[in-house]
Amino acid sequence: VLPVWSRTPAAIAMAAAGLQRASGGRFALGLGASSPPLVEGLHGLTWAEPVARMRATLVAVKALLAGARLPLDREQVRPLRLGAPPEQPVPIILAALAPASIRLAGELADHWLPFLWARSRIPDGRALLAEGEAAAEGSTATGVSLSVPLAIAEQEETARLIAAGWLLAYLTRMGPLYPRMLRDHFGYADEVDSLLEANANGGMPRLPVAAERLARDVILMGTYEEAGSVIRDWLDAGADTVDLVLPLGLPEEQLREMLEAAAPR
Numbered sequence: 042v043l044p045v046w047s048r049t050p051a052a053i054a055m056a057a058a059g060l061q062r063a064s065g066g067r068f069a070l071g072l073g074a075s076s077p078p079l080v081e082g083l084h085g086l087t088w089a090e091p092v093a094r095m096r097a098t099l100v101a102v103k104a105l106l107a108g109a110r111l112p113l114d115r116e117q118v119r120p121l122r123l124g125a126p127p128e129q130p131v132p133i134i135l136a137a138l139a140p141a142s143i144r145l146a147g148e149l150a151d152h153w154l155p156f157l158w159a160r161s162r163i164p165d166g167r168a169l170l171a172e173g174e175a176a177a178e179g180s181t182a183t184g185v186s187l188s189v190p191l192a193i194a195e196q197e198e199t200a201r202l203i204a205a206g207w208l209l210a211y212l213t214r215m216g217p218l219y220p221r222m223l224r225d226h227f228g229y230a231d232e233v234d235s236l237l238e239a240n241a242n243g244g245m246p247r248l249p250v251a252a253e254r255l256a257r258d259v260i261l262m263g264t265y266e267e268a269g270s271v272i273r274d275w276l277d278a279g280a281d282t283v284d285l286v287l288p289l290g291l292p293e294e295q296l297r298e299m300l301e302a303a304a305p306r
Contacts, residue, residue, distance in 0.1 A: 042071035042136045044155065045094050046080045050101035051123075056094040058127040059107065060121055071154060072098060073136030076216040092141045099133065099149045106131050134186060140169050147173025152184035154284070157211060157219060159227045159258045163187070163279035187280040191218060191287055192262040193271075193299055203288055204262045205246035208236055208255070229255040261285065265302035272303065 043053060053070070060068040060091050069150045074091035104112050106127055110120035135150035137143045138158065146153040147170035155166060163185065170183045192204035202291070210231060211219040235251035241259040248256055256262055263271045285303055287296050 042086075044075035044080060044133070045072055045091075045098040046075060046086050046088070047084050048285035050098050051105060052207045053098070054102045054105035054123055055125075057131045058123060060298070061127040061129060061131050062125075065257055069134050070137060071134040071151070072102070072150075073154075074142065076218055078214070078216045092145060094140070094144065095135070095137075096145055096149070099135070099145070103133065103149065122222070124267075136188070138218065143169040144173035144176070146170060147175075147183045148177040149173075150183060152186045152281075154186045154188050156188040156220070156286070157190065157259050158187060159185075160275055160278045161258050162227060162254040167279060184281045185279065186282045187282055188284045188286055189254070189261045189275060191261070191285045191299055192256075192260050192305065193265055193268045193302055194295075195265055195298075197264055200262050200264060201248040201256075203247055203291075204256045204260045205236065205240070205252075207260055207288060208248075209240055209246055212237065223255065223259070227258070229258075239290060261303075265298070268303045 045053075048056075049301075053072070059066065072095065074095055075088075077088040080086050101112055104110070105123050108122060108126045109210060109237075110122050112119045132151040134152040134154045135142070135146035136154045137146045138155055142168055143153060143155075153166065153170055158166065163213040169184060170185070174183060190204075190207040192200050192207060194203060212223070220233065224233050232252040232255035232276040235249050236255070239247045239249040239252070261271050261275065263267075272283055285300075287299065
């Protein structure tokens with residue numbers, strides 16, 4: 042998923058067209074608003090009006106990938122087309138969490154790809170997508186591809202440690218969006234407080250029993266033996282596909298074990 046801040050629509054479209062050709066049609070372009078810590082702290086840009094920025098980028102990228110000229114409102118500039126458009130259509134996936142962004146996904150994107158979205162709230166997301174689809178003439182149904190943090194291990198205690206690490210990272214280091222979403226939108230304020238209190242003194246991440254309901258609703262957590270049934274729970278809850286996100290900082294062999302355990306049989 043590329044942030045819509047760090048590249049122009051033309052640079053995004055050129056990269057997507059090249060990757061689509063190189064992959065034989067297996068590439069999908071993910072776009073998202075990112076977050077203030079990354080946009081401002083890494084790219085040195087001002088994070089403001091993210092939905093408007095995503096809309097403008099989506100409209101321009103879609104036009105260029107379709108072989109049209111870049112949509113410009115400056116009469117003195119002649120808009121250009123891509124010199125080498127993709128040989129096959131490039132699916133566009135929008136990573137969105139705020140209601141306005143989810144509606145935008147329904148209006149302009151092929152798939153909605155939320156990260157750290159609650160399994161119990163998938164129907165809410167689909168309702169927002171439907172509102173966006175209704176605003177677009179000729180819009181087709183938007184796919185729901187849940188991007189879910191993976192926290193599975195041979196032992197349950199290790200899986201809980203990984204899950205706690207995921208939650209702590211997004212509650213304390215990724216700006217205000219995720220804490221606000223988990224606390225207020227999903228109603229897990231007590232669970233968030235319990236998790237933060239249990240880890241106030243640092244050390245290895247800990248998932249208290251009081252925060253377990255939160256973890257199981259937003260993270261794919263369990264033992265290797267439970268992985269298949271947990272993935273099916275997400276699909277049964279309304280996801281069209283489940284994209285597993287591997288945790289950072291673990292040995293490659295452990296990541297390989299996690300993927301093998303989660304792979305469909």
